[in-house]
Amino acid sequence: MASTYFTEDHEWVRVEDGVATVGITDHAQDQLGDLVFVQLPEIGQSLSKGDPAVVVESVKAASDVYAPVDGEVVEVNEATASDPALVNSSATGDGWLWKMKLSDTSQLAALLDEAGYKAIIG
Amino acid sequence: MGADENNKSEHLKSLPLEDLHKAANARFGGFAGWSMPITYPLGVMKEHLHTRELAGLFDISHMQLFEVSGPGAAALLARACPLDAASLAAGQSKYTFFLDEKAGILDDLIVTRLGDDRFMVVANAGNAATDEAHLRAVAKGYDCSIDALDRVFLAIQGPMAIDVLAAAGIDGTGLSFMHGFEPKPGWFMSRSGYTGEDGFEIGLPAGEARKLAMALLADERVEWVGLAARDSLRLEAGLCLHGNDITPETDPVDAGLTWAISKPVREQAAFIGAKALQDKLAKGPSRKRVGLKPDGRQPVRSDSLLVDIHGNTVGLVTSGGFGPSAGYPVAMGYVGKDFAPVGTQVFAEVRGNRIALHVHSLPFTPHRYHKG
Numbered sequence: 315m316a317s318t319y320f321t322e323d324h325e326w327v328r329v330e331d332g333v334a335t336v337g338i339t340d341h342a343q344d345q346l347g348d349l350v351f352v353q354l355p356e357i358g359q360s361l362s363k364g365d366p367a368v369v370v371e372s373v374k375a376a377s378d379v380y381a382p383v384d385g386e387v388v389e390v391n392e393a394t395a396s397d398p399a400l401v402n403s404s405a406t407g408d409g410w411l412w413k414m415k416l417s418d419t420s421q422l423a424a425l426l427d428e429a430g431y432k433a434i435i436g
Numbered sequence: 437m438g439a440d441e442n443n444k445s446e447h448l449k450s451l452p453l454e455d456l457h458k459a460a461n462a463r464f465g466g467f468a469g470w471s472m473p474i475t476y477p478l479g480v481m482k483e484h485l486h487t488r489e490l491a492g493l494f495d496i497s498h499m500q501l502f503e504v505s506g507p508g509a510a511a512l513l514a515r516a517c518p519l520d521a522a523s524l525a526a527g528q529s530k531y532t533f534f535l536d537e538k539a540g541i542l543d544d545l546i547v548t549r550l551g552d553d554r555f556m557v558v559a560n561a562g563n564a565a566t567d568e569a570h571l572r573a574v575a576k577g578y579d580c581s582i583d584a585l586d587r588v589f590l591a592i593q594g595p596m597a598i599d600v601l602a603a604a605g606i607d608g609t610g611l612s613f614m615h616g617f618e619p620k621p622g623w624f625m626s627r628s629g630y631t632g633e634d635g636f637e638i639g640l641p642a643g644e645a646r647k648l649a650m651a652l653l654a655d656e657r658v659e660w661v662g663l664a665a666r667d668s669l670r671l672e673a674g675l676c677l678h679g680n681d682i683t684p685e686t687d688p689v690d691a692g693l694t695w696a697i698s699k700p701v702r703e704q705a706a707f708i709g710a711k712a713l714q715d716k717l718a719k720g721p722s723r724k725r726v727g728l729k730p731d732g733r734q735p736v737r738s739d740s741l742l743v744d745i746h747g748n749t750v751g752l753v754t755s756g757g758f759g760p761s762a763g764y765p766v767a768m769g770y771v772g773k774d775f776a777p778v779g780t781q782v783f784a785e786v787r788g789n790r791i792a793l794h795v796h797s798l799p800f801t802p803h804r805y806h807k808g
Contacts, residue, residue, distance in 0.1 A: 322544075346483040347664070350765070351758075371758075373480045373668055374664050374667070
């Protein structure tokens with residue numbers, strides 16, 4: 315069964331069978347505005363928690379999306395690179411960014427649940 | 437939209453029509469000391485495209501209108517700006533500058549002759565206070581008065597601008613591009629703008645502005661457009677933003693804006709900065725303002741360093757983002773003159789990566805002004 319976590323950096327993390335799917339929250343896409351560029355990580359790339367994994371750029375500004383936990387990139391969502399607006403229209407669905415195999419599932423305990431994230435964004 | 441002292445929310449000035457922007461669910465941000473609508477729910481991309489397709493309504497009341505009047509008004513403006521104000525026909529507007537003694541650009545302006553000895557000067561928000569102090573200091577000894585006008589300033593821009601104004605009961609058909617007049621007491625209206633499109637800018641008292649804005653918004657061809665799309669529209673149109681693309685450290689020669697300074701004005705050298713400008717013209721530009729098009733999809737932003745293939749610094753990006761009408765990232769900046777020809781390859785240093793760009797002609801999207 316999948317569990318969904320959130321980070322203070324406005325990412326969501328959906329974990330199933332030791333693999334985390336990562337994207338930005340709807341709140342984040344709304345704050346960024348229309349996205350025009352998404353740069354995805356390499357498959358096989360090792361990420362440590364806090365590493366910049368993805369660059370998203372809106373008309374006005376660039377932002378990093380950070381690795382929420384340690385792991386290895388196993389899949390990237392090329393659809394977001396060819397159509398960055400997908401992240402705006404479906405941030406928590408078809409606009410997911412990458413999947414990573416978790417190195418240490420205990421790190422998940424440090425992430426926020428949905429109520430904790432909602433409290434942060436007010 | 438930096439975090440400088442002027443833009444801290446507690447210091448920001450509010451637009452007179454702020455409640456209309458709030459009712460339209462605008463997202464606000466600090467700019468030049470004002471709390472400004474940055475985007476509306478439509479979003480920057482659609483606001484931009486809507487302006488090019490139909491008509492965008494912009495609240496630009498952060499900009500400052502000055503009326504300069506009196507027997508010495510033309511002479512003052514000819515001293516303060518590289519401009520033969522006396523030769524302007526009534527109703528004619530000119531793009532010009534305040535320069536310092538080194539020909540550095542203190543601000544860029546539009547000056548319109550309203551009558552025999554009356555002129556309207558439209559200045560940038562961020563420079564309004566220093567512009568006023570500068571103009572008053574220069575004005576000592578000239579028989580004229582300077583009034584900073586308290587007005588709402590609206591811009592209606594796009595191919596349908598003239599039609600939606602007509603539908604709201606305002607006739608702009610008599611105006612050609614870069615002309616202005618006073619349609620009613622307290623009003624100033626010019627055919628001008630900052631988007632590359634046909635359009636009008638109207639300064640008027642707040643009460644009447646509210647009525648006009650509501651009448652225009654009732655027209656389904658009109659949408660509010662925020663500062664974010666104003667910036668992408670002007671960048672595609674190759675128009676300079678003072679503070680970014682032109683500053684007191686740049687002069688009209690490097691900026692490629694000498695078209696705004698007529699030959700007789702240069703020769704008569706009556707304006708502040710004339711000597712420095714003449715020297716600079718004789719010497720030629722040391723660097724040039726150019727359009728820049730990233731080869732890929734990633735935008736480059738202002739303050740990115742430009743380098744050649746060997747990594748030598750050759751310039752700086754002064755404005756950059758995405759061009760919704762162009763359909764690709766667009767930027768503007770300065771490069772050494774050897775790198776200025778269209779098609780020259782340069783690279784931007786962006787967060788540790790090197791992004792390839794080519795020098796591109798300006799504007800990125802053709803101007804569609806109504807030359808009349």
